[in-house]
Amino acid sequence: MAISVDTFFLTPDAQGTLQAQIQEMIAEGILSGRLRVGEKLPSSRKLAAHLGISRITVTLAYTELLANDYLTSRGRSGYYVSENAPVPPSYSPSQKSADTVDWSAAMVQCFSGGDTPRKPQDWRDYRYPFIYGQADASLFDHANWRLCALRALGQKDFAALTNDYFDQDDPLLVEYIARHTLPRRGISARPEEILITLGAQNALWLVAQLLLDKTRKAALEDPTYYTLRDQVVHRRCAIDCIPVDHDGLPPEAISSDTDVIFTTPSHQSPTTATMPMPRRKQLLDRAREIDAVIVEDDYEFEMSFLGAPSPALKSLDADGRVVYVGSFSKSLFPGLRLGYLVGSEPFIRQARALRANVLRHPPGHVQRTVAYFLSLGHYDAQIRRMAKVLHDRRCVIEEAVNHHNLSVAGVGVYGGSSLWMRANDGVDTAAVAQYMKAKSVLIEPGAPFFAAEHRKQNYYRLGYSSIPSNRIEPGLALLAEALHPNRAKAG
Structure with a gap:
């Protein structure tokens, strides 16, 4: 049975080339069961005339569907839905039963609520x-980003695209961070001391999971990044919210029983205060005195257009007690969700293991795309x-x-x-x-x-x-x- 040409139409606001739209339209018809095995498709001439497009565009779409086993060709007779085409589901979902589980009692902890607001998507x-x-x-370099993405998706980088790194990261990206990004902040680190994360937020979550529990105490700046406070609250630890002044977090206000100090010294979030060098040294001295770990969130150092930023707190750390959090999501685009942790090797080893248990690693092709974008000079x-x-x-x-x-x-x-x-x-x-x-x-x-x-x-x-x-x-x-x-x- 021949399929009527009138059942095919192009959506005005559809994405992609005309050839891709035709392929998607026919494949969707087969997958939904609307187009059945053995049915004949309209000739390329008729479909092209009906859609008002070039006949070669339809022919190329049919050829691609033929190669993917959606269609089969029968000599001069034309194109038919292939017997090897994906079979649509032949069952009807059963009626959903009533949900009798008391989820408020079944769940041991809830993560909704908190202070983190939703920003408008529109x-x-x-x-x-x-x-x-x-x-x-x-402001974004779309053209070069696209070229880097295509290169990362190429055959040469097939392993980076498809391999399961388990707990490892793209060596090209790690090398660039170690040799170019961190030295700009005065930081020297080996690959074993660097972990790629799904943005700074994921990095802060890993830190909180490893360093905090109900027996520990955290010091937070106030005001501070609300998502960080939500994450720390979920660890059920003691929390000391310390008001910041025009120079950021005052070290003398940190209590002696503090275990972890979270700070944004280069660009305090949200007051934008920059911690001067004398106070940075005082903060390191205070952390050493009470044997606390410092978590430095350096989320916006790339935006220092009025002058060279002060050296990172991590660069002044002689004890290995500073864990540094960086991000490409602010300087490139937030949807990228790519950041990094820098810390002592024993800490990074455990952060790597925790990340592997939760999400293995950030997607390899994303890491490789960013590595190319950085190394080819497009990022700078x-x-x-x-x-x-x-x-x-x-x-x-x-x-x-x-x-x-x-x-x-x-x-x-x-x-x-x-x-x-x-x-x-x-x-x-x-x-x-x-x-x-x-x-x-x-x-x-x-x-x-x-x-x-x-x-x-x-x-x-x-x-x-x-x-x-x-x-x-x-x-x-x-x-x-x-x-x-x-x-x-x-x-």
Whole structure:
């Protein structure tokens, strides 16, 4: 039986080439059971005329489906659905039974809730997205990334693409980090002291799992990265949330019974404070005095466009007590989910084993793509391009903030991609943020960054990595009108 040509159509917004769309359309029809074994497909001439495309495009699609056993050719008769084509399921799912399990009693621990908020997935639809940590498509080197990805998917790199590394990583990526990335932070490390992770968040999780339990105590900056606090809370350890000042975490406030100190000295999250060199040395001295491990999250050092960043805390560590966390997700794009841990070999050995138990290793082809992007110089070129644009946006946003009398609570000494802001006492920035969405303005409320005992509602963060310079001032004008309505009316 011949299949009517009228059953085929192309979706206007479909992705991929016309040839790929035709292949997908026919394969989907076979897999769904709509096109059955032995049925004849329309001739390439008829289907091409029906779809309004070139006949050679249809012929190439049929040829590819023939090679993959979806179709078979019968001499001059045409193309038919092959007997070897994948068979669609011939059963109907049974009626779902009632769920009688009391999951609240069955689960020994819950991980939902906490302070980590969900960022809007549709942030690109907003005209004034002062959103932090998202990639600007206009700044990303799509062409060279694509070439690196194609190279990583090539036959030469087949092993890197397909092998199960178990607990190992791509040697090319590890070598680049050891020889180029870490020396820029003053850090010297051997491959045995480096572990690739699924972003900084995964790195921090591994650290918390290995160093904390209910018998230990952790010191956290306050305010701090909310996901880190959620992760530490899940370890059921004692937690000391220490308020930061204009220089970051004060070492003298760390209690003597602290086991692990989490800090962001180069670019405090979220206040952007940079810890000066004397305090860094004091922090190392304090950790040595109480025999504590320091976890240094150096998440945004690449964004130091106002001057060379201070050496990493890890570079000053003579005892091996600093565990360093780095990430490519901030400097490339957050969806990449690729970071790294640097620490003493005994620690990294156990982190490697834990990672292998949970997820084996980050995908090999992703590691190899990043390795090529780094080693061929594309990464450094992109960082320079981003630095220039962020510097320009920083000038624009600071001028607009001053013009509209908005209050800055924290400004990164060496750069960064956000400002830490403070509204008047009594202002709930969560409510302001919700109100501003209707005006196509996105800001990030600051309350989730604070521990419950120190929670402040009148802080917020303005990211400028994803908003064009010409939209910064109009967006802040709308925000200022919402924060200072009486002043705006008087003007």
